[in-house]
Amino acid sequence: MTTDAASSIIDAPVAFSLLRTMWRIRAFEERVSELVATGEVPGLVHLSIGQEGVAAAVCGQLRHDDAVYTGHRGHGHALAMGAPLDRAMAELMGRADGLCHGKGGSMHLVDVAHGLLGATGVVGGNIPLALGAALAVRLRGGDQVAVVFFGDGAVQAGHFNESINLATLWELPAILVCENNGFAEFTPRSAHTKVERVSDVVAPYDLASETVDGNDVFAVYAAFGRFLARARQGRGPMLLECLTYRLRGHYEGDPARYRQALEVAEWQARDPILRLERRGLEQGLFGQAEVAAAEREAREAVEAAVQFARQSPFPARDQLFVHTYAEQE
């Protein structure tokens, strides 16, 4: 489907809502980057700046009783599912009011109330989990779907192919969303595989798959929407490959010597937020004032979240021993 066709199904409220979500993610992560630099957000932090279009377009169409799994680069998915900014920020700062009460951190955001079932730092390890969630839908009945986000690096991990095979064999209502940003850590995709497209990797399984411009939020929205409609009817699995780029290093602190200035500049020009703004203004989906408001509101909300997080205490020491095992309910 062309972008034009895609945009025909996206009305003004949807477009603006996508813009707001993307700005929330961008503002959140830009602030996180500063907080990493000052040490207020500790640990290994992977930002999705430049990839927000995928999170917004996919999660914006999901419900809170769906099951979403993400990985190490998952802030955007969490926020787009509706995880509160303040508790997300508190989690990144390791505070008691964090989504996981400070136990998880950046790589492990979980917010069951909003359908975010898990985030794993083991590349590829989340894909089987999503299949399990989809199987539960099948066994229990219902129109929920399971969605899992992963990068192009995960596709070469054994779990990926095992999962594609099982998902197609069992026809699970799962949508696998690959954010192909061309790199796994410091290594380009060409050093990981000879197969250029992830959608090509799954071709033998004859599952519905599509490769879209991941920086074109309308294109992602339309393609995912089509998949979602089928998954709601219990059909699946499907794979959506979104071609994108991270505008930051692999992790905060990565000097990213492995990439070319030119490449970065090109992708900066394709920034998904800029593109959405340009298009939305052109097509009259929103006006300049709304654009400015989306950014401003996002930054204000993030600032409030930072204040919330800063005021949240660190967990009490005895929390160390809590939740190793679940108690009988």
Next chain:
Amino acid sequence: MTTDAASSIIDAPVAFSLLRTMWRIRAFEERVSELVATGEVPGLVHLSIGQEGVAAAVCGQLRHDDAVYTGHRGHGHALAMGAPLDRAMAELMGRADGLCHGKGGSMHLVDVAHGLLGATGVVGGNIPLALGAALAVRLRGGDQVAVVFFGDGAVQAGHFNESINLATLWELPAILVCENNGFAEFTPRSAHTKVERVSDVVAPYDLASETVDGNDVFAVYAAFGRFLARARQGRGPMLLECLTYRLRGHYEGDPARYRQALEVAEWQARDPILRLERRGLEQGLFGQAEVAAAEREAREAVEAAVQFARQSPFPARDQLFVHTYAEQE
């Protein structure tokens, strides 16, 4: 390539040598079956009766400085590589003169002198090892190749796809030989995957692959020969899928209730030894006397091997502690 084209490159000595190898395997395994029943061969024993054509055609073209890896159904590969019948039989009986001095048994035949580098009972676990052997050829220089045998069940294991990806990425001189016998244990391939052909599974990787009638030893010989010629030039990897059938249960003792009498009868009619004999006689590649001799010699050699094995002592108890660690050479 058609069978006719294939048979044009197979002359009388090759045809007869294939027949002899297949009879050695058949006679060996039929005898093993009896010895399992009487308890002289203990443990988990998986016979390849019905699949001998693949072993004979592939291994018959290899050298002893090549590296072959096999799995739980590996007697045929070992014998076809030239492992002595007597030491192989002694190994299955757990005797001191066994190939592995009784430490390995049926699932773990190793005969480095004849190029049999390993046999693993973990399905799919041998494929990476073969890649390592192929990489060693690449790094050291030489025209050796690495060959690994595995079943259709292994294709759904994560190691398989990881290996295909890496082998193609690094262009390793490895030939992957899948004996697709339609079952993994008691479960038909249709319950494991929706992809019918193993060669289809690897299609995205754009490696040379071919599916042949594995019960037509000439067809296997020809296809493998073409691959081998390329691998000797350092090219690779390649995948050869051989469609075949095990005429026995999964393991000795398996009542094999999961399969149809009709199916078994059909495959019995396609017994690779019968087919080779028929064809060889028709085409004048060998005569009736030679056929009879091949079987007789095989049975005699196996009988001698049984005698050898019976006379070989069990390993002394202190061998339990030998070879846990290798000593500096």
Next chain:
Amino acid sequence: MSQLTYLKAINRTLAEVMRADPRVFVLGEDVREGGPFGATQGLAEAFGEERVRDTPISEGTICGIAIGAAQAGLRPIVEIMFIDFITLALDQLVNQAAKAHYMSGGQLRVPLVLRTQGGAGQRAAAQHSQSFEAWLTHVPGLKVVMPSSASDAAGLLQSAVADPNPVVYVENKALYFQREEVPDAVAPIPLGRAAIRRPGRDVTIVATSRLVAEALAAAEQLAGEGIEVEVIDPRSLVPFDLEAVASSVARTHRLVVAHEAVGQGGFGAEIVAQVQAAAFDELDAPIERVTAPFTPIPFSPPLEDAYLPGKDQLVAAAWATLGYQIGG
């Protein structure tokens, strides 16, 4: 009461828990045919193929699917055919299942049972005979159960399925065809409660799984030699009933710990460490360990027989504790 094998007790209990709770389902390789030993025989016929799912040879992913399904509120029982292949599922089990509850600050739960079987003695050689339970005891968030009898297999499996945590249930292939009297309705056996299999005042033997019967045989022989052995079966390693062992040692002052896994890094070491800390003064002799030697498992029958720890080593170890002279 009826005569049941250990295997049949598992099979019957699987059917019971599936009947009692529609959230329970089974997945694994060849489970519809019953698997290589028959533990899941008849379940597909009774409960249908949706709830008894054959899987491809994809240990990691099927374990992960079970985890995801458990997080979604089902009660999966996933089978890894041989514990040797748990090596392929450990990322899912250790990095995903065991930690999800903790990492999510209590939001996620993973009520799954992973059934598997280990142990040597069947001439299955080095890759189909191992004992890896100690690895699992080293992972916070997992529970580990090792039934040694048919009744316990039934009672512990019920508790494992009811538990809100991931429970690894480790069977032993050498026990499968042992037959014993089993009540028609077995009550759940709580995890973390040891059983005193035989009371005695002279030496305590703590043994797991297949070694329990060996310990009882050793006790029988030692009784003939005038020594009364107390045999304790912890039944679950995590949680471990230290209390039961320490209080026995307070009576006997001598302890032998026995399992089939190799000694080095085995759970026996953990028992030694806990008991010497809890009952240092009570010990009149070093704690002895009876385990497999530190080698892979050889195929050859006499070597494998020599490999397997059993009654004779237990008798010798008991005598070693009895013969020990402090300062001697």
Next chain:
Amino acid sequence: MSQLTYLKAINRTLAEVMRADPRVFVLGEDVREGGPFGATQGLAEAFGEERVRDTPISEGTICGIAIGAAQAGLRPIVEIMFIDFITLALDQLVNQAAKAHYMSGGQLRVPLVLRTQGGAGQRAAAQHSQSFEAWLTHVPGLKVVMPSSASDAAGLLQSAVADPNPVVYVENKALYFQREEVPDAVAPIPLGRAAIRRPGRDVTIVATSRLVAEALAAAEQLAGEGIEVEVIDPRSLVPFDLEAVASSVARTHRLVVAHEAVGQGGFGAEIVAQVQAAAFDELDAPIERVTAPFTPIPFSPPLEDAYLPGKDQLVAAAWATLGYQIGG
């Protein structure tokens, strides 16, 4: 002599062994760029991309490739970026590498080094901070090395590469940027030989990896309180230098064992079990263990700090052994 970090000592030694032996090559994720910490930095430039091979994220297969290459006579050094991901390579490491020599009756050899790093303290949370060395000590056929200093890292790595067996070489991320004087030419340090880091007569502390420095700090503090601690670093867990520990205990009569892994099922338990068997009479107090608590690793800094075992617990444990009254 020059000031080197632990990381740089590893990096330098990798270059040395590659220069000395053309059979040595390196493979792993992002190794050409140096990996996340820089351990392999510069090697691709110095030795070319054939011998310094970036791999996809396929831990199982890259480990298997290393095994196959080792069996074919090369000397691979394979990197698993975090020990947490060794869960994905254990089938290859445990079922293939560790047993090949034994199962083949001595025909096959697997001279490979698997480099990896573990340990917490960097706010990397539960899946990037674990310590799994105990698992590996439970596998006959593997050797396990844990360097605690830059010089040792250099000396042990040479021996690991020269060893004809699979050696798992476990670094600790918290040590990487610690700097110390390192000789310009470090001699190989044989595996299985412990180092006495500080002599003392009152209490023995056996500590591994990051805990060695903590033990030395505890010893320093205790010296101020009149207690002389002997600090022993086993350097390799397999083989383990029991002799060094037992003879120290014969002098001090008190033992504290320390590692960062969780206690239950940890290698500390094995040390306890071996020492109480070897030196029962010598012990005047129960052996204390200082380890992480039995929980996953929390992200939040104060929780992670509370999680990490260190000097204070060591001081307390030493005092516990000193204060113990037999029968008291």
